[in-house]
Amino acid sequence: MRLLLMSDTHLPKRAKELPARLLADIPHADVVVHAGDWVDTDTLDLLENRSKRLVGVYGNNDGPGLRARLPEVARVALGGLRLGVVHETGAAQGREARCAARFPDLDVLVFGHSHIPWDTTAETGLRLLNPGSPTDRRRQPYCTYMTAEVADGRLRHVELHRLPRR
Incomplete structure (x- = not known):
């Protein structure tokens, strides 16, 4: 099972549209995960229409329209x-221990907010992934998103994709 992970799209504030390379990758994903800060419902509609399966949450910049359609926390079983x-x-300091205590029932936690890619594992085995942002790199050298595979109940082949600078 192939996953595509993104967060912090902030459309249309930070960019007019999602990058073409990211859009081209969506049909190859079995599940698209968005960790919040969509900002507009058009992006949610787009991903719902183009994805085989979408798992998303709202972020701190998401208004009532998105909060009515998305949960604050999502949990799914994938293979x-x-x-x-x-x-x-x-x-960032203490994130692994804090998240492991808050989410003891998970193998992987995808999060956003910082726009900074993150891939660590807590002492409990919880894998923490932040795909960064495909539209707003902030202080990072590139805009980013991630892909990964799920096989035999395990996460494999996590890859950070750097997008061309605009």
């Missing part, structure tokens, strides 16, 4: 993998 999605996890 035996227990995956969760949330927008904010707090400060």
Whole structure:
């Protein structure tokens, strides 16, 4: 099972549209995960229409329209993998322990908010992934998103994709 992970799209504030390379990757994903800060419902509509399956949450910049359609926290089982999605996890320092305590029932937690790619594993085995942002790199050298595979209940082949600078 192939996953495509993104967060913090902030459309149309940070960019007019999602990058072409990201859009081209969507049909190859069995599940698209968005960790919040969509900003507009058009992006949610687009991903619902183009994705085989979409798992998303709202972020701190998402208004009532998105909050009415999305949860704050999502939990799904994907081929035996227990995956969760949330927008904010707090400060980087202590993140692994804090998230492991908050989400003891998960194998993987996808989060956003910082626009900074992150891939670590807590002492409990919880894998934490932040795909960065495909539209707003902030202080990062590139806009980014991630892909991964799920096989035999395990996450494999996590890859950070750097998008061309605009």
